[in-house]
Amino acid sequence: MTFSNSVELLSFHGVAYTIYAALIISVVAWFGYNLTRENAKSVVRIPFYGYIAFLVAGGVGHHIFTYNTIPWVSQDITRDNIKPDATYNIEIKDHKWINLPKKITVQCGQTIKFDVHSHDLVYGFGLFRKDGSMVMQMQVNPGTDATGILKSNDILWTFNHNGVFDLTSTEYSGPAQYSEDGKDLMFVPDVVEVVGCKGERS
Amino acid sequence: MIKTLMNGTNFDHESLNALQKVTLRAVVMSFLFFGLVAIEGMIMKMVQTGPSNPLPKMFSHPEHYFSIMTVHPIVGIFGSTYQLVFAAFMFLVPFLTKKPLYSIKLANAVWLLITIGTALAWIAAFVWQYAPLYTLYWPLPADTTQFSVIGGIVFIIGVALIMLGTLGFIYNIYATIFQRVGVHKDKTTKELLISGFGIDGMLNLIHKLQGKPPYTKEPALALPVVAIFRGTVDTFLDAIVILSAGVLVLVYLLFDASGHALDVTAIDSLLYKNYFWWGLDLVADGLVLIYVAGSWYLLATLITGQKLFMENVARAALMLELLVSWMVWSHHLLADQDQPEMMKLISGEMVTAFELLTQGLALFITLTTLWKARPLKMTMELKYLLGGLVGFGLAVPAAIIQADMGMNRVLHNTQWIIMAHVHIALIVGLYMTLYSALYVLWPIVTNNTKMYSSKLSNLHFWLYLIGGIGMGAFGGMAGLHGMLRRHLYVNGEFNTLMVLAAICGTMVLVAWGIFLFNIVMSVGIKGLIGIFLPAKDPSASYGIEPEVIAENHKA
Numbered sequence: 210m211t212f213s214n215s216v217e218l219l220s221f222h223g224v225a226y227t228i229y230a231a232l233i234i235s236v237v238a239w240f241g242y243n244l245t246r247e248n249a250k251s252v253v254r255i256p257f258y259g260y261i262a263f264l265v266a267g268g269v270g271h272h273i274f275t276y277n278t279i280p281w282v283s284q285d286i287t288r289d290n291i292k293p294d295a296t297y298n299i300e301i302k303d304h305k306w307i308n309l310p311k312k313i314t315v316q317c318g319q320t321i322k323f324d325v326h327s328h329d330l331v332y333g334f335g336l337f338r339k340d341g342s343m344v345m346q347m348q349v350n351p352g353t354d355a356t357g358i359l360k361s362n363d364i365l366w367t368f369n370h371n372g373v374f375d376l377t378s379t380e381y382s383g384p385a386q387y388s389e390d391g392k393d394l395m396f397v398p399d400v401v402e403v404v405g406c407k408g409e410r411s
Numbered sequence: 412m413i414k415t416l417m418n419g420t421n422f423d424h425e426s427l428n429a430l431q432k433v434t435l436r437a438v439v440m441s442f443l444f445f446g447l448v449a450i451e452g453m454i455m456k457m458v459q460t461g462p463s464n465p466l467p468k469m470f471s472h473p474e475h476y477f478s479i480m481t482v483h484p485i486v487g488i489f490g491s492t493y494q495l496v497f498a499a500f501m502f503l504v505p506f507l508t509k510k511p512l513y514s515i516k517l518a519n520a521v522w523l524l525i526t527i528g529t530a531l532a533w534i535a536a537f538v539w540q541y542a543p544l545y546t547l548y549w550p551l552p553a554d555t556t557q558f559s560v561i562g563g564i565v566f567i568i569g570v571a572l573i574m575l576g577t578l579g580f581i582y583n584i585y586a587t588i589f590q591r592v593g594v595h596k597d598k599t600t601k602e603l604l605i606s607g608f609g610i611d612g613m614l615n616l617i618h619k620l621q622g623k624p625p626y627t628k629e630p631a632l633a634l635p636v637v638a639i640f641r642g643t644v645d646t647f648l649d650a651i652v653i654l655s656a657g658v659l660v661l662v663y664l665l666f667d668a669s670g671h672a673l674d675v676t677a678i679d680s681l682l683y684k685n686y687f688w689w690g691l692d693l694v695a696d697g698l699v700l701i702y703v704a705g706s707w708y709l710l711a712t713l714i715t716g717q718k719l720f721m722e723n724v725a726r727a728a729l730m731l732e733l734l735v736s737w738m739v740w741s742h743h744l745l746a747d748q749d750q751p752e753m754m755k756l757i758s759g760e761m762v763t764a765f766e767l768l769t770q771g772l773a774l775f776i777t778l779t780t781l782w783k784a785r786p787l788k789m790t791m792e793l794k795y796l797l798g799g800l801v802g803f804g805l806a807v808p809a810a811i812i813q814a815d816m817g818m819n820r821v822l823h824n825t826q827w828i829i830m831a832h833v834h835i836a837l838i839v840g841l842y843m844t845l846y847s848a849l850y851v852l853w854p855i856v857t858n859n860t861k862m863y864s865s866k867l868s869n870l871h872f873w874l875y876l877i878g879g880i881g882m883g884a885f886g887g888m889a890g891l892h893g894m895l896r897r898h899l900y901v902n903g904e905f906n907t908l909m910v911l912a913a914i915c916g917t918m919v920l921v922a923w924g925i926f927l928f929n930i931v932m933s934v935g936i937k938g939l940i941g942i943f944l945p946a947k948d949p950s951a952s953y954g955i956e957p958e959v960i961a962e963n964h965k966a
Binding site: 215218222229233234237240241243244245246247249251255257260261265268269271272281282329330331333337338340341342343345346347350351353363377379381382385386390391392393 | 472473474476477540542543544549550551556557558676680684746747749752761767771772775781786787788789797800801804805811818820822825831880884888891892894898902904905
């Protein structure tokens with residue numbers, strides 16, 4: 210089992226959490242009802258150490274599960290050793306993108322490195338689908354190294370599905386990101402286009 | 412009705428002693444701030460529903476919108492929650508240790524400082540639209556091209572006053588615990604420290620495993636006092652971090668005002684993030700979880716009148732929780748690419764996952780204590796306690812899910828964490844626990860004042876529970892669909908979910924109105940004013956035994 214993008218991952222996650230939420234609400238409601246009954250019997254006896262083991266397994270198992278099913282986790286950890294198919298160096302200053310190509314065209318399955326540098330504030334770098342759902346994001350911290358070169362905030366991303374994606378800052382950097390009527394001035398439509406995935410419409 | 416509105420049911424403020432009055436003063440301020448925070452939340456939700464919302468256009472202006480977003484957590488967490496928790500604990504510690512509160516004057520200073528501080532922070536945002544958000548990500552709070560220097564200074568002074576009030580609370584709590592009077596007359600500081608940190612519980616467990624007699628049969632401090640003692644360590648560390656960050660911002664703003672602006676790049680923004688989140692996370696993952704666990708244990712024992720199930724384990728777990736809370740801050744930095752991977756893995760993922768264990772343990776111990784005492788009467792306090800358990804049962808796993816490098820990449824800074832985790836943890840988990848405590852303590856703090864209407868209490872419970880969970884759930888779903896948490900949406904991009912969240916938010920707001928009406932009708936306007944008048948009885952303690960309360964809850 211592998212999730213090829215955030216849509217698959219978050220759909221799975223949404224269903225799993227909804228089932229869990231319904232379960233925990235039902236259990237406590239059932240528990241509350243039986244607390245008031247004279248002859249309520251335990252339906253199941255939960256062994257204490259079994260319960261603890263379940264919690265530990267849940268906490269640790271969650272990370273093991275995601276590490277093995279979400280491809281961008283290991284790619285992120287080992288990104289310094291991976292050669293990307295293309296690299297884009299982008300800067301941000303005064304809530305404006307600098308050196309941002311008008312359009313980045315990506316072939317299906319290519320791995321792209323986005324290296325983003327901030328001159329002043331903490332920003333975010335996030336790609337979004339046309340329906341508003343998030344493809345991926347990272348924080349963009351400002352600062353320079355000892356030689357005065359702007360700090361790097363880099364992410365590797367492999368695009369497995371066709372689509373046209375918009376860009377905006379995912380971190381609040383003050384009201385200057387918006388016009389007076391609330392328009393996001395850092396929003397750039399159609400900045401990435403992924404093509405060539407067989408059996409999918411562009 | 413008018414007569415009841417003026418005089419209440421049978422409330423007599425003149426019969427209250429100094430401890431009762433100072434407790435009620437903070438409670439009143441806390442619920443007024445709760446109303447303010449609920450209105451702020453509703454304004455933001457209405458803006459997010461899109462251009463057809465009925466609010467004046469000024470609320471959609473970025474300066475105004477983010478000013479509200481900046482003060483919303485300040486008013487909610489400090490003005491309301493801190494006040495209520497501090498008031499409850501400054502009453503409970505003397506009540507449970509059967510000793511007087513160290514200083515009533517200091518307790519009065521605490522609620523006054525927090526109230527004035529919260530008001531100043533709110534004024535800074537309202538008048539000068541100072542809006543760096545509560546995260547204060549460096550160098551945004553010192554960015555005078557976007558924000559007014561005066562607004563920033565007023566805001567920081569407000570936050571500093573809140574933290575000074577917090578330090579006053581901490582001093583009062585520890586001074587009360589370490590007072591060698593009453594049952595602690597013959598105790599040494601070492602004995603009280605060992606008990607306060609839960610070491611006696613751990614030693615009892617070790618002795619049991621070794622087949623030795625228990626280290627102590629009667630620990631020096633009751634378990635809820637241990638939780639207060641332990642949680643207050645995090646409260647102290649958090650206050651120091653926020654105060655020092657405030658001083659840093661203040662220095663930059665003052666230099667800017669003097670015409671000699673300092674270089675903001677002198678402060679590393681990632682290092683600052685680590686420092687600030689370490690401190691701020693002591694609220695979310697430290698004192699809240701520890702205080703809540705202690706409150707559950709207290710409520711379970713008071714409601715059932717029985718000893719807590721697995722008390723030694725609970726004492727030891729509180730110690731574990733304290734250590735865990737110091738090492739989890741990196742889960743806020745999983746999207747920061749220059750944060751070391753090992754810190755993300757160990758602090759951000761693995762240690763954070765331990766919160767599932769510590770909170771799950773508290774849930775288990777509380778439920779088992781209740782179960783062993785059945786049948787119980789379904790009183791308001793029991794209902795609220797169960798609501799609180801549901802709240803944390805929903806909110807903690809929601810956070811654990813996101814505290815993962817894979818999930819965080821597509822959920823960071825979305826509505827998922829702020830709604831499905833934070834709002835459900837606070838509105839449902841924490842506040843329902845606090846409402847339970849309020850219903851338990853109400854007869855004690857008000858000298859058996861009759862609640863005006865149990866129907867209104869029930870209406871408040873259901874509206875609040877359904878509204879709180881619903882708002883968190885619909886907001887969380889919007890997060891799954893990509894809606895950001897610190898972003899301005901004015902075109903109704905997530906209209907359907909935001910309309911549903913707004914409806915649920917309205918239920919919470921209406922529930923608050925019903926609760927307030929019920930309280931005002933119980934104590935009356937005269938009584939409400941009387942709470943703020945000096946007490947005739949200067950006593951700083953309250954003598955009713957906890958066992959007496961338990962009698963009222965047995966079926």
